[in-house]
Amino acid sequence: xxxxxxxxxxxxxxxxxxxxxxxxxxxxxxxxxxxxxxxxxxxxxxxxxxxxxxxxxxxxxxxxxxxxxxxxxxxxxxxxxxxxxxxxxxxxxxxxxxxxxxxxxxxxxxxxxxxxxxxxxxxxxxxxxxxxxxxxxxxxxxxxxxxxxxxxxxxxxxxxxxxxxxxxxxxxxxxxxxxxxxxxxxxxxxxxxxxxxxxxxxxxxxxxxxxxxxxxxxxxxxxxxxxxxxx
Amino acid sequence: xxxxxxxxxxxxxxxxxxxxxxxxxxxxxxxxxxxxxxxxxxxxxxxxxxxxxxxxxxxxxxxxxxxxxxxxxxxxxxxxxxxxxxxxxxxxxxxxxxxxxxxxxxxxxxxxxxxxxxxxxxxxxxxxxxxxxxxxxxxxxxxxxxxxxxxxxxxxxxxxxxxxxxxxxxxxxxxxxxxxxxxxxxxxxxxxxxxxxxxxxxxxxxxxxxxxxxxxxxxxxxxxxxxxxxxxxxxxxxxxxxxxxxxxxxxxxxxxxxxxxxxxxxxxxxxxxxxxxxxxxxxxxxxxxxxxxxxxxxxxxxxxxxxxxx
Numbered sequence: 001x002x003x004x005x006x007x008x009x010x011x012x013x014x015x016x017x018x019x020x021x022x023x024x025x026x027x028x029x030x031x032x033x034x035x036x037x038x039x040x041x042x043x044x045x046x047x048x049x050x051x052x053x054x055x056x057x058x059x060x061x062x063x064x065x066x067x068x069x070x071x072x073x074x075x076x077x078x079x080x081x082x083x084x085x086x087x088x089x090x091x092x093x094x095x096x097x098x099x100x101x102x103x104x105x106x107x108x109x110x111x112x113x114x115x116x117x118x119x120x121x122x123x124x125x126x127x128x129x130x131x132x133x134x135x136x137x138x139x140x141x142x143x144x145x146x147x148x149x150x151x152x153x154x155x156x157x158x159x160x161x162x163x164x165x166x167x168x169x170x171x172x173x174x175x176x177x178x179x180x181x182x183x184x185x186x187x188x189x190x191x192x193x194x195x196x197x198x199x200x201x202x203x204x205x206x207x208x209x210x211x212x213x214x215x216x217x218x219x220x221x222x223x224x225x226x227x228x229x230x231x
Numbered sequence: 232x233x234x235x236x237x238x239x240x241x242x243x244x245x246x247x248x249x250x251x252x253x254x255x256x257x258x259x260x261x262x263x264x265x266x267x268x269x270x271x272x273x274x275x276x277x278x279x280x281x282x283x284x285x286x287x288x289x290x291x292x293x294x295x296x297x298x299x300x301x302x303x304x305x306x307x308x309x310x311x312x313x314x315x316x317x318x319x320x321x322x323x324x325x326x327x328x329x330x331x332x333x334x335x336x337x338x339x340x341x342x343x344x345x346x347x348x349x350x351x352x353x354x355x356x357x358x359x360x361x362x363x364x365x366x367x368x369x370x371x372x373x374x375x376x377x378x379x380x381x382x383x384x385x386x387x388x389x390x391x392x393x394x395x396x397x398x399x400x401x402x403x404x405x406x407x408x409x410x411x412x413x414x415x416x417x418x419x420x421x422x423x424x425x426x427x428x429x430x431x432x433x434x435x436x437x438x439x440x441x442x443x444x445x446x447x448x449x450x451x452x453x454x455x456x457x458x459x460x461x462x463x464x465x466x467x468x469x470x471x472x473x474x475x476x477x478x479x480x481x482x483x484x485x486x487x488x489x490x491x492x493x494x495x496x497x498x499x500x501x502x503x504x505x506x507x508x509x510x511x512x513x514x515x516x517x518x519x520x521x522x523x524x525x526x527x528x529x530x531x532x533x534x535x536x537x538x539x540x541x
Contacts, residue, residue, distance in 0.1 A: 048426055050422070050426075069430070070425050070426070071425045071428055071429060071430045071431070072428075073426075074426055074427055074428040075428045080426050082423075082426070086420055086422075086423045087423075088415060088416045088419045088420060088423070089419060090415065090419065091412060091415055091416065091419070095412050095415075098409065098412060099412055099413060099416050099424075099427060100427055102409060102413070102427075102428075102429075103427055103428030103429060104428065144427070145427075148427065148428065
């Protein structure tokens with residue numbers, strides 16, 4: 001379980017996260033929603049050790065993450081797919097995945113499992129990442145993070161700018177991962193995507209989680225979407 | 232397969248050229264091969280990994296003085312001196328890297344330049360041992376390399392060629408290895424590499440040490456093959472030259488350093504025969520290169536016609 005407790009932090013002197021708490025449970029999708037600038041991406045970056053945490057604790061299965069150097073966080077089992085994918089463009093699909101496999105010494109069995117989730121990538125193993133379509137790039141970014149066999153997967157707006165068929169494919173992958181016991185933290189702005197994937201939704205406002213609502217308690221016209229997201 | 236054939240073809244051409252070229256150009260070819268090894272070292276740091284250093288002259292000089300002073304002052308065998316010179320390049324790269332890699336981008340450039348300047352001034356300061364600005368000319372007995380007399384053109388070429396072949400094979404093996412992929416990943420997106428569990432500081436230090444070994448080997452070979460060690464090889468000019476070789480030939484291409492070193496060598500040779508302001512000609516050529524082929528000659532060829540080119 002990923003537990004974020006009373007975390008404050010930000011960039012330089014600017015405090016973005018203020019006494020923020022939430023948790024992500026294995027086999028569940030926790031969606032983070034909120035208006036632009038409330039600190040959703042900053043929260044993910046803080047979990048990954050990329051943003052300085054001045055107060056509070058971030059722990060994965062009771063192991064403190066906030067005191068680790070950033071490159072150690074993925075090694076504890078946290079996968080991160082940032083906004084904009086950030087692939088290694090000149091490298092092929094196979095090479096991108098190989099790099100994902102290296103640091104936690106994962107091998108062919110892991111790669112086979114990952115490729116089962118993304119058969120489309122299997123057909124494009126020798127293609128350079130920069131020549132893939134947007135949806136395929138997103139798939140590759142997720143696949144590469146899964147090569148770490150993470151216990152927690154952080155996804156920052158994975159469906160942004162994708163066509164409906166790709167969004168459906170990614171939703172299918174997320175649901176499949178959930179069933180395999182991975183805890184998923186999903187930053188998402190699109191209500192229908194949230195309702196299709198989430199088990200719980202944490203609404204952020206002014207740098208902290210203002211309200212957490214189970215999926216069953218939400219519909220497309222719930223007042224929280226209007227209040228916290230403005231849709 | 233195409234790649235192997237290309238590299239073997241280039242080696243055959245080099246061997247044939249040695250027999251066909253007049254003595255002056257054959258001797259230049261030996262020099263170009265050694266400078267190409269230096270450029271390969273620079274290419275590993277800059278081309279493949281994005282480490283823009285202005286201090287590689289220090290690594291070249293470490294190899295040059297490591298080998299040259301051993302044969303001159305201690306009478307060490309040339310082969311052993313070559314190996315120690317190579318190691319000296321790696322050790323110097325480690326020392327520089329431990330501090331310089333705490334910075335990035337322009338700061339890294341400036342810190343490496345400062346280290347090289349410190350090395351250059353240290354060589355001048357201890358002129359009693361190093362020969363300072365005038366340098367030290369190695370004598371013929373000091374340049375006997377496993378039975379080969381390096382004062383002669385032919386043995387000099389063969390030793391330079393063997394060094395080049397070893398460096399080329401090592402370079403190819405490196406870029407095709409898993410670590411080669413990590414180097415590219417580091418160049419493309421350091422932050423993303425970190426988020427996949429790589430420690431950029433450690434990876435970049437490893438890259439710099441490998442680069443230092445190539446540069447040290449080139450420096451040591453230069454001393455033994457051409458019989459001279461001097462402070463000018465630690466000057467900023469020798470930090471800029473490998474960068475120019477790599478940019479001209481094609482960054483992150485295996486044969487780019489050889490092509491760049493050869494073309495730049497002859498461009499300087501030709502321009503300096505025309506005018507004392509030959510660096511202006513070199514500068515104009517580089518401006519043209521940046522405008523019309525910013526990826527260098529082989530980089531452009533790879534992009535447009537031969538995507539398999541390593």
